[in-house]
Amino acid sequence: xxxxxxxxxxxxFNITSDPxxxxxxxxxxxxxxxxxxxxxxxxxxxxxxxxxxTGKTTLCxxxxxxxxxxxxxxxxxxxxxxQIQLLQLITKDLGISAKKNNKMDLINAxxxxxxxxxxxxxxxAIIIDEAQNLNVRQLEQIRLLSNLETxxxxxxxxxxxxxxxxxxxxxxxxxxxxxxxxAVRYHIQPLNKxxxxxxxAHRLKVAGGASRLTFxxxxxxxxxxxxxxxxxxxxxxxxxxxLAGFVNETWTIDETIINSAAKEAxxx
Numbered sequence: 001x002x003x004x005x006x007x008x009x010x011x012x013f014n015i016t017s018d019p020x021x022x023x024x025x026x027x028x029x030x031x032x033x034x035x036x037x038x039x040x041x042x043x044x045x046x047x048x049x050x051x052x053x054t055g056k057t058t059l060c061x062x063x064x065x066x067x068x069x070x071x072x073x074x075x076x077x078x079x080x081x082x083q084i085q086l087l088q089l090i091t092k093d094l095g096i097s098a099k100k101n102n103k104m105d106l107i108n109a110x111x112x113x114x115x116x117x118x119x120x121x122x123x124x125a126i127i128i129d130e131a132q133n134l135n136v137r138q139l140e141q142i143r144l145l146s147n148l149e150t151x152x153x154x155x156x157x158x159x160x161x162x163x164x165x166x167x168x169x170x171x172x173x174x175x176x177x178x179x180x181x182x183a184v185r186y187h188i189q190p191l192n193k194x195x196x197x198x199x200x201a202h203r204l205k206v207a208g209g210a211s212r213l214t215f216x217x218x219x220x221x222x223x224x225x226x227x228x229x230x231x232x233x234x235x236x237x238x239x240x241x242x243l244a245g246f247v248n249e250t251w252t253i254d255e256t257i258i259n260s261a262a263k264e265a266x267x268x
Contacts (some may be wrong), residue, residue: 002246010205012242013235017057019065021206023231027189028059035063035159035244037070038184039125042153044146045181049159049167050188052234056161059188060127067125072117076128083141090126111148124156131162136174143178190229196220200233200238201223214239215253222255226262233266240265 003011014021024032031048038046050056057077064073064147074093079086087106091098098109117124128134134142148155160166164187170179191199196219204213215223219241227233234251241253248257 002242005211005246005249006242006251007210008210009208011239012203012209013239015232015235017055017061019058019061021203022058022062023055023195023202025191025199027191028055031059031186031188034184034186035059036067038159039067039106039123039157042123042157043183044149044154044156045142045158045160045178046184047166047170047182048186048188049162049164051190051230052163053230054188054190055231056188057129060129060159060161069136070121071123071125073124074126076126078130078133079128079138080130080133081138083137086138086141094124107145110145111155114148118155125159126156127159127161129161131160132164132166132169133162134160134166134169136169136172139169139175140176143175143181145188146178146181148225156164191224191231191234192229193221193224196224196227196229196234199234203235203238210251212251213253214251216255218255219253219258221243222258237261237265 012046027080035046035048048056060075060238064075067073072094076086076089076093081089084101084103084106087103087110088101091110092107094113096109096113098105114124120151138176142160144155146158170177170182197215200215200220200223223234223237227237241257244257244261245251245253250257
C-alpha cells in the first residue's frame with residue numbers, strides 16, 4: 001500500500017530488530033562502547049538494561065555482526081528455560097559437544113572449550129536477552145559460569161540484557177554475590193527531541209523512500225511528545241502516519257496526520 005506509493009524498497013518502520021535500520025544515537029553509541037569494553041577487557045559479567053522498545057536487541061545484533069572474529073559468541077534470545085536447558089542452549093550455540101547432556105558434562109565441555117579458545121588467543125561471550133525473565137536459580141547458574149577463569153582474567157564474558165526489572169531481581173539478597181560481580185553496567189535512555197527527528201529521517205532514507213516525502217518539524221516534535229522518544233513506539237506511530245498519508249495522497253506528514261494516527265496507533 002503506502003510502500004509502493006512512497007517508493008520504499010521495504011517498510012520504513014517495521015518493529016523487528018533489523019540491524020540495517022540501526023540508528024546510532026549518542027546513548028546507543030555509549031551502550032555499544034560499554035559492551036565492547038566489557039568483552040574485550042574480559043570483565044566477566046556485563047549488564048545492559050533499558051525500557052521496552054529502546055533498541056536493546058537491535059544493539060545486540062549490531063554487536064554480533066561487527067564484533068571481532070576472534071570473539072566467539074552465543075546469543076540466547078529467550079532464557080525461559082531450566083538450568084540444564086540454558087546450558088544446553090549455550091553449548092549448542094557455541095558448537096560444543098558434550099559426552100552427555102547432564103550438568104557436569106556440559107560445564108566440563110564448556111570449560112575445555114574456553115581453555116582451548118584462550119590458548120588460541122580467542123575470547124568467548126554469551127549474550128542473554130530478556131534476562132529479566134531469568135529466575136534466581138538460573139541467575140545463580142550464571143554466577144557459577146562466571147567462575148571459569150584463569151589467574152589473570154575471565155574465560156567467559158556474560159552479557160545480561162533486559163528490562164529494568166532485571167535490576168530489581170539482581171538486588172535480591174539471594175543474588176548479592178552475582179550483583180557484586182557485575183563489572184560493567186549501562187542503562188539505555190530513550191531518544192531526545194533532536195534524535196527523534198534524525199531517527200525518522202534515517203529510517204526513511206534506509207528504506208529508500210522518495211526524497212520529497214517529509215515529516216514536518218512540528219510533526220517530529222509531536223511524535224517525540226507522544227512516544228517519549230521510545231524507538232519502537234515511534235515506529236508504530238510513524239507506520240500509521242504513513243498509511244494515513246497514503247490514504248490522503250500527501251507527501252507531507254504534518255501534526256494533523258500524526259494526531260489522527262495516534263488515535264489508532266497509541267489508543268489516544
